[in-house]
Amino acid sequence: MAGRDAAADVTDDAGARDRRTVLSGVLFGAGVAASIVDLFVFHLGLQWHHFYDLSTTQVALAADGVFHAVGWFVTVWGLFLLADVRRRAEVSWARWVGAVVAGLGGFQLLDGVLNHKILGIHQIRYEVDLLVYDVVWIGTAVVALVVGLVVLRRARPGRPRPAGPA
Amino acid sequence: MHPHEHVPAAGPPLLTVVAVVALVVGAAAYAAGLRAARARSPWPARRTLCWYAGLACAGAATVGPLAEASRSSFTAHMAGHVLLGMLTPLLLVLAAPVSLLLRALPAARARRVSAALRSPAARVVGHPVVAGLLAAGGLWLLYTTGLFHRAHASAPVGLVVHAHVLLAGWLLTASLVGPDPHPSRATFRVRAIVLVGFVAAHSVLAKWLYAHPPAGVSAADARAGAQLMYYAGDVVDVALMVLLVSGWYAATRPRDLAPARVRERTGLA
Numbered sequence: 001m002a003g004r005d006a007a008a009d010v011t012d013d014a015g016a017r018d019r020r021t022v023l024s025g026v027l028f029g030a031g032v033a034a035s036i037v038d039l040f041v042f043h044l045g046l047q048w049h050h051f052y053d054l055s056t057t058q059v060a061l062a063a064d065g066v067f068h069a070v071g072w073f074v075t076v077w078g079l080f081l082l083a084d085v086r087r088r089a090e091v092s093w094a095r096w097v098g099a100v101v102a103g104l105g106g107f108q109l110l111d112g113v114l115n116h117k118i119l120g121i122h123q124i125r126y127e128v129d130l131l132v133y134d135v136v137w138i139g140t141a142v143v144a145l146v147v148g149l150v151v152l153r154r155a156r157p158g159r160p161r162p163a164g165p166a
Numbered sequence: 167m168h169p170h171e172h173v174p175a176a177g178p179p180l181l182t183v184v185a186v187v188a189l190v191v192g193a194a195a196y197a198a199g200l201r202a203a204r205a206r207s208p209w210p211a212r213r214t215l216c217w218y219a220g221l222a223c224a225g226a227a228t229v230g231p232l233a234e235a236s237r238s239s240f241t242a243h244m245a246g247h248v249l250l251g252m253l254t255p256l257l258l259v260l261a262a263p264v265s266l267l268l269r270a271l272p273a274a275r276a277r278r279v280s281a282a283l284r285s286p287a288a289r290v291v292g293h294p295v296v297a298g299l300l301a302a303g304g305l306w307l308l309y310t311t312g313l314f315h316r317a318h319a320s321a322p323v324g325l326v327v328h329a330h331v332l333l334a335g336w337l338l339t340a341s342l343v344g345p346d347p348h349p350s351r352a353t354f355r356v357r358a359i360v361l362v363g364f365v366a367a368h369s370v371l372a373k374w375l376y377a378h379p380p381a382g383v384s385a386a387d388a389r390a391g392a393q394l395m396y397y398a399g400d401v402v403d404v405a406l407m408v409l410l411v412s413g414w415y416a417a418t419r420p421r422d423l424a425p426a427r428v429r430e431r432t433g434l435a
Binding site for chain 1: 362363366373374376407412414415420
């Protein structure tokens, strides 16, 4: 990642700091959705998800492992990137929160479409009519993504402009 | 794979004897290092604590009730695997044994040690990609071939498997994180990719074991063991990620933080 030279650029360049703020938020939001929400809400809390439903192809199983590993890594990395921006300058919290919500929605959308429907790694819940679950899952993901993008746009650095459609 | 289940332990417990000797040597060597370097700057107590906690984990995995139970229970075997292959290496790496050795030795011999650490062979074996392949490859061989069965049936094979799990895990952990000097530390990007790849391989293997119990292991035991491997592995993996990224955070610290923040606050940036 960034070595000494790149680090110096980030200190001096407000644009680079802003990109790092957004990157931090997106990574953290997506990571939280992939690792923490999935584990604590769907596996441990609701117990809708199973550890492994035994219906998975080899490719989907490998993809699931990569998602799992990347999910935890970007959660940790996103937080350290935030700490890095914060030790250099004031953090634009609206910008970061917008990026977190967009990252969360973006990941849930990817999970709901790619993992659940295309790869078929696992379903949201078993022995129920899935349609309503899929619609709610993908719908809330799209709403979160749009809300995150709108907040991100409104919190853009530089000259204030009237907020347009996201 | 052979359908022979519950192979009785052959002869004296070779693993126990070797493990006790190794633990005593490890405990004495670190103490000797502390004693030899006692005139120098204070050695952080947390490092000493990590070393002996690491030895205790290795002992729990190889000697005593857990090691005994792992002959018949896959879940106990997996608890020992996570202790010996993941938690022990992390604690031993955090104890900075190479730094202690270099402090304890006279200058001429310390230079020979650091020359050996910089040798081409040490660079290859110490590279995270090589160490990651050794660790992940060993695990896949152990659980997807007849090796698991043979390691239980033959004491020497079992000893080699335990030694490989510990040493490959130690090598991988040391190549990724830790306070010790590393002859050719890979870039943050390479170490991050290796760590993510290893965590992915480990979690895929855990789910594969959930569906495919090794010969002689019941489905319920395999499922409990696989979930232990997955979730306990996650705890150590996330600790490794925090250590790796905090290393990046420390290495990219701006030389002078204050002026940047002042410029930003006063609008002069």
